[in-house]
Amino acid sequence: MLADDTRKFIDTLVKGNKVMLFMKGNPTFPQCGFSAAVVEVLKKHGATFHHFNVLQDQAVREGIKEYGDWPTIPQLYVDGELVGGCDIVREMDANGELAQLLSPRS
Amino acid sequence: MSVQQTIHDKLVDALAPAVLEVINESHMHSGPATESHFKVVVVTARFDGMPLLRRHRLVNDTLAAELGGGVHALSIHAYTPTQWQDRGGEIPRSPPCRGGSKAS
Numbered sequence: 001m002l003a004d005d006t007r008k009f010i011d012t013l014v015k016g017n018k019v020m021l022f023m024k025g026n027p028t029f030p031q032c033g034f035s036a037a038v039v040e041v042l043k044k045h046g047a048t049f050h051h052f053n054v055l056q057d058q059a060v061r062e063g064i065k066e067y068g069d070w071p072t073i074p075q076l077y078v079d080g081e082l083v084g085g086c087d088i089v090r091e092m093d094a095n096g097e098l099a100q101l102l103s104p105r106s
Numbered sequence: 107m108s109v110q111q112t113i114h115d116k117l118v119d120a121l122a123p124a125v126l127e128v129i130n131e132s133h134m135h136s137g138p139a140t141e142s143h144f145k146v147v148v149v150t151a152r153f154d155g156m157p158l159l160r161r162h163r164l165v166n167d168t169l170a171a172e173l174g175g176g177v178h179a180l181s182i183h184a185y186t187p188t189q190w191q192d193r194g195g196e197i198p199r200s201p202p203c204r205g206g207s208k209a210s
Contacts, residue, residue, distance in 0.1 A: 033204050072179060
């Protein structure tokens with residue numbers, strides 16, 4: 001069960017940042033190939049993004065799975081909505097949808 | 107039954123795929139587990155008109171028991187038959203592991 005304070009903490013990160021990535025490790029030293037792949041794609045798009053290293057917080061590591069109703073990490077959120085994990089991000093990079101999603105709203 | 111076989115059978119039952127590949131990629135990762143990392147390629151007409159996130163949720167939900175157990179990572183490539191034909195049946199590569207003892 002996702003504790004209230006953990007949910008609130010995650011919610012603040014997701015709602016407070018246009019592009020929010022929950023990952024293993026950090027953008028400089030990703031600890032997982034899937035997380036690294038998402039960072040690479042975001043950097044390629046020149047996107048400003050915030051990250052949270054789930055390896056540093058067991059409650060968030062487990063809680064984010066329930067929060068996003070998504071069983072794996074990384075998880076990318078844009079404008080408060082779950083975009084998906086590594087495969088979806090790479091697919092959306094390839095088909096142009098990600099560029100659209102990351103562009104500033106007029 | 108192996109985890110690989112279980113994943114295969116569950117996806118066949120749930121999604122009636124035209125193409126299904128269940129690839130064990132555990133050897134690409136650190137740790138002693140031999141059935142921890144998998145890649146699935148699912149091609150099914152059920153995905154027609156369905157956004158990517160929902161396709162992935164469908165696969166994840168089908169394999170919830172495995173993901174809650176020993177399966178640590180699941181790479182999902184979900185296509186409609188038309189998309190699969192358009193890409194000429196090419197399966198995307200998975201990223202190399204950077205965790206655990208293979209990180210250094």
